[in-house]
Amino acid sequence: MRVSVKVNGRLYENEVEGRTLLVHYLRGVLGLTGTNIGCDTSSCGACTVLMDGESVKSCTVLAVQADGAEITTIEGMAQPDGSLHPIQKAFWDNHGLQCGYCTPGMVMATASLLKENPHPSEEEVRMGLEGNLCRCTGYHNIVKSVLAAAATMDGQTEAVRS
């Protein structure tokens, strides 16, 4: 089957098997291996990407379901000059990652969370990231990272407004 998907701002058209999951399409066909696979039951969130701005677990979406959609993966978060997105920077500054395997999914889930709720409380961050598992950090520094990213992005929005 034919899919036409815009990924990180670039349009791709490919022939795929109907059963191909979006995550396998991104990794195997497009070579975007930043999106990781951590389970086979849509429980861990490692494969989270943005589909038309909303976070989805790319292992629960068929590639053909993404036909016509805009996808953002972790590779699309930094600026073209390589400077990190404020969420990525906040994770770096706050030691919000250790092995880094859950991190791309965690960053994408955070992007979606902060879009829906730019000023989350700690409780809201914890509930909002419930679908993303991390085995290294105990979430302590992930929560800190998300709150720090919210503060930075809020400041940037204010700056743009003024």
Add this chain to the structure above:
Amino acid sequence: MTVTEQSTNTVLGQRLVRKEDPALLSGEAQFVHDIQLPGALYMAIVRSPYAHARIRSIDLSRALASPGVVAAFTGSDLQGEWAQPMPCAWPVTKDMRNPAHYPLAVDQVCYVGDAVAVVLATSNALAQDAREAVEVDYEELEAVVDLEDAASDRVVIHPELSTNISYVWELSPDKEAVDRAFSSAAHIVSERYVQQRLIASAMEPRGVLAVPHPFGGEYTLYSATQIPHILRVMLGVTLGIPESKLRVVAPAVGGGFGSKLNVYAEELLAMALARRIRRPIRWHEERSEGALSTVQGRGMIQNIELAADADGKVTAVRVSLLADMGAYLQLVTPGVPLLGGFLYHGVYDVPAYSFKCTGVFTTKTPTDAYRGAGRPEATYAIERAMDALARKVGVDPVEIRRRNYIPSDKFPYSSAAGLVFDSGNYSNALDKALSLVGYDELRAEQARRRSSSSTKHLGIGISSYVEMCGLAPSRVLASLDYSAGGWESATVRVLPTGKVQVVTGTSPHGQGHETSWSMIVAEKLGVSFDDVEVLHSDTAVSPNGMDTYGSRSLSVGGTAVWLASERVLDKARAIAAHQLEVAEEDLEFKDGSFAVRGTPDRSMPLAAVAFEAFTAHNLPDGMEPTLEASVTWDPPNFTFPFGTHIAVVEVDEETGKVQLLRYIAVDDCGNQINPLIVEGQLEGGIAQGAAQALWEEAVYDDRGNLLTTTFADYLVPSAAELPSMEMASTVTPSPTNPLGVKGVGEAGTIGSTPAVMNAVVDALSHIGVSNLDMPASPQRVWQAIAAARSGSGSEGRM
């Protein structure tokens, strides 16, 4: 970099952000699964659906005819590939029974998930399709799931051994002293605890990619492993390939926690098939497959007895364990319980000690190291038993601990179990934790709730822990019959341009060694943190190493880096003195430069020295060119980090639900190289330990089926279940290494499980609940409360 200004002697102790992170944050880091290699075949493994069965026949014909399939093999097809069975490196007793274990079972399967056949195809999906087409005819035998049932030999799993007992290991330096203490005790506590099996659940599943190189007979294995160096030795031995022809690479590795500290069937199969087919072979574990095929942790029944005098001063500890080996012995399976065997008296000054462990086979996935490996189990038992003793004596859990701590003036402390604890100040950490948590106010709040009709009970749980880590002095390992040493190596190389390369034998998978080792070198050589590059986890680059586990990397590997830097500096000083035509004693090294004392304008930066060492135009007579040094460090002792953790929980009597409200941790790992990393290690460890107490359990049914193969059933906590942690530290340097550091990778897990369980029991003690097994799930807690309320005892075991 967050911290930009650095000069000599100020780098250590800073909260530098990690240099590993940009690659991980941008998706550029390469895990095994991310490595693209044309022409690779995908391996799918056919696994037994039975816990115990004889293999009557295997029919591969339909699989071989499936689309994309290149080859398929049974265990007997591949039996000629193995020079030896799979390795167990820790024969803990001379008469330990160890059944021959091959990557594919031949006649008999012994756990659900035991591999029986492999299929190779041109894509992962096609390999999985073909796997379904393999037909295996089994004759089902009886499963052996329960540990005590296994020990009874009612059903013998491996007939050639004629028993399910693998070994009995005892540590009883003075049995009579223990007996005397018990016969004259005013109080005796006798407890039985169950350590449920756990699934490590590193977020990256395992994966391998075996690559044969043309003509030379050489191979590269990429594996999601903690132990590329040990693996290389074991691959050579098991496959009969000269070790010199093997290269093992652990690329970015997504967590391990002990589960990637092994030599796995899939690694051996991929290598053997790469040799046979002459094509690259790759395999990527599925999560639910990994629940079966990756070693599990814990799994034991613990009997612990304390003898105490009338004041609650413990006079003896006697421990007997039944430890679940699972179906076979993996790399260090039998040794794991023994790593805790020296520590069942915990932080307490106990004069008489006796420990015995019986290792038994069951028809379940093999057990092996899981974060803490033996020490969490020991700490759990003694810390719960100390609470039981406090209840018996009628004193507060804090008071019973104070009465029994090893006094701070007794270090180095020679324990009755035969260890020498390097340094400690246990009451210091306790005091700090009590003050942080507001202990007295919490007890008052607890009393208020108890006197009201509240059904939400407050529990406060204390755990004071010590652990032995930094594996390990090689001679001590010899005395424990371990088959390898415990040293670590490092090379520090100042390149002609003044940039520095560090080669380490440790193999990080989340611990941040690139950052910490760079800090150590920057401190010693006065170079910029950013000018240090750390090379690791590739046996072609770093040929000598003992890898990463047992909270060893900093205290052993980091020390090697420190000492190698020192040696580099010694050579540089000799070159600088020669160049500047002064005696070495007349030079002072500061801010990365050698200056003549009293004539500071006569100086030579380290980079200039490195260039002189490179050109070798004018070196002292007899000196070898280049500026680099290698050190292999064998530690004189373990390190003994310690601390006190306090958990505050709320238990809802009506639902049995436990909510972790607060978590306070005061840890002492000696000097801290990078507190940001130290705290991160502890926080993650605490979450894992708390998860054992409250949520996680590998559940088997009576037929040996694992029921918890997904994250929907095996409850790895999310952010929503955990509170933010309140972290603090004390600093008692270790005298066993020049950095004064102790390991910290496992301490959080070791301290937290008993703190949380003691809090749950404390919340319900006024109802009469005194015993409860893990995980303290709503169902189990509710049943314990119901049993206590109805007066039918408080066992709560189910």
